[in-house]
Amino acid sequence: MSRQVPVLSVVIAVLGAAFFIVPLIATFNFSLRMKRGELSFEAYRSVFESDVFVSVLSFSAVASMLAILVGIVIVVPTAYWVRLRVPRMRPVVEFLSLMPLIIPPVVLVFGYVRIYGTGSFLPMTMTDTGTNTLLVIGYVVLSIPYMYRAVDNGMASIDIATLTEAAESLGASRLRTIAFVIFPNIRSAIVSGAFLTFSISLGEFVITSLLNRPGFGPYLVQMGQDYAYQPAALAIMAFAFTWTCMVLMEVFANLKPGQRLLRQRTSTSVEKALP
Numbered sequence: 624m625s626r627q628v629p630v631l632s633v634v635i636a637v638l639g640a641a642f643f644i645v646p647l648i649a650t651f652n653f654s655l656r657m658k659r660g661e662l663s664f665e666a667y668r669s670v671f672e673s674d675v676f677v678s679v680l681s682f683s684a685v686a687s688m689l690a691i692l693v694g695i696v697i698v699v700p701t702a703y704w705v706r707l708r709v710p711r712m713r714p715v716v717e718f719l720s721l722m723p724l725i726i727p728p729v730v731l732v733f734g735y736v737r738i739y740g741t742g743s744f745l746p747m748t749m750t751d752t753g754t755n756t757l758l759v760i761g762y763v764v765l766s767i768p769y770m771y772r773a774v775d776n777g778m779a780s781i782d783i784a785t786l787t788e789a790a791e792s793l794g795a796s797r798l799r800t801i802a803f804v805i806f807p808n809i810r811s812a813i814v815s816g817a818f819l820t821f822s823i824s825l826g827e828f829v830i831t832s833l834l835n836r837p838g839f840g841p842y843l844v845q846m847g848q849d850y851a852y853q854p855a856a857l858a859i860m861a862f863a864f865t866w867t868c869m870v871l872m873e874v875f876a877n878l879k880p881g882q883r884l885l886r887q888r889t890s891t892s893v894e895k896a897l898p
Contacts, residue, residue, distance in 0.1 A: 647862065650855050651859050653855045654666050654852055654855035665852075666852040666856040667856045667860070669852075669856075670853050670857060678837060679837050679838060682839075683824065683838045684825065686762060686836075686838070687762065687824035688821070689759045689762075690762035690763045690766060690820055690824050691821060693759065694766055694767065694817075695813060695816075695817070697767075698767070698770045698771050698774050698816070699809075700801055701716070701771075702716075702775045703801055703805055706775070706783055707784060717775075720767050720772070721768055723764050723767055727829075728829040728830050729833070731764060732761060732830045732833045733833070735834075736748060736834075739753070748834070754836065755836065757834060758830060758838075761834075762827065765823055765830070766819065766820035766824065769819040769820065770816035771816075773812045774813060777808075778809055778812075780809075780812075781808045781809065783805060787804070789804075790804045814871075818868040818869070819868075822865050825840075826840050826843070827840050828843075828844060843861070
């Protein structure tokens with residue numbers, strides 16, 4: 624017996640896809656019309672040849688990578704310790720990790736300026752290094768909800784208690800256990816959180832703009848005020864980059880964490896260590 628096609632569901636799916644795809648196609652078509660009367664990639668060439676574009680993209684990329692590193696250092700030990708030692712505190716930690724989604728970025732950055740601005744005990748906004756540090760911290764805060772959930776879900780898929788006991792039985796310290804046992808087993812989850820952090824940080828506007836940093840987000844807004852075709856090209860490039868990150872995240876998320884291989888190696892090491 625042949626199955627009936629759910630017509631209503633197909634219509635809703637098509638309309639929903641058209642809602643996103645049609646404007647994207649229109650933007651891409653507009654970005655190709657910089658030369659009158661012909662389709663060309665002149666707008667894209669103009670963007671890539673700009674020294675400012677290379678500068679702001681490099682700045683945002685470096686700041687995003689630093690935010691990823693700081694986020695991993697903070698989130699991985701925290702999620703590990705909560706799951707291993709204080710599982711009853713998981714709801715509290717999860718709630719705290721959602722706070723950046725509740726507090727608007729404009730409130731966050733004004734708090735930074737108020738606390739670390741002129742006349743404060745630590746005037747970080749008076750130097751470029753200090754302001755850049757605040758920017759990275761802001762990126763870390765914004766990405767905490769995504770990084771924590773990715774890492775926590777990765778740890779849920781492995782038996783961290785058994786792996787920790789096996790590592791400690793071989794004389795590994797807690798730090799070495801996290802670095803060489805837990806970390807490799809949740810690498811796909813960490814990579815997923817890293818891609819999300821990179822995507823969020825690269826195009827962030829509010830914190831970058833109010834701290835007066837030369838980031839990609841403010842550059843994109845400024846280009847939209849001064850030019851017509853180049854902003855459309857930048858929008859398509861940002862969209863393509865974001866979807867590339869999402870695809871890579873899905874690929875790495877579907878990789879096996881390697882728990883079985885690590886257990887075999889750990890068991891073999893334990894057997895060799897026994898008299």
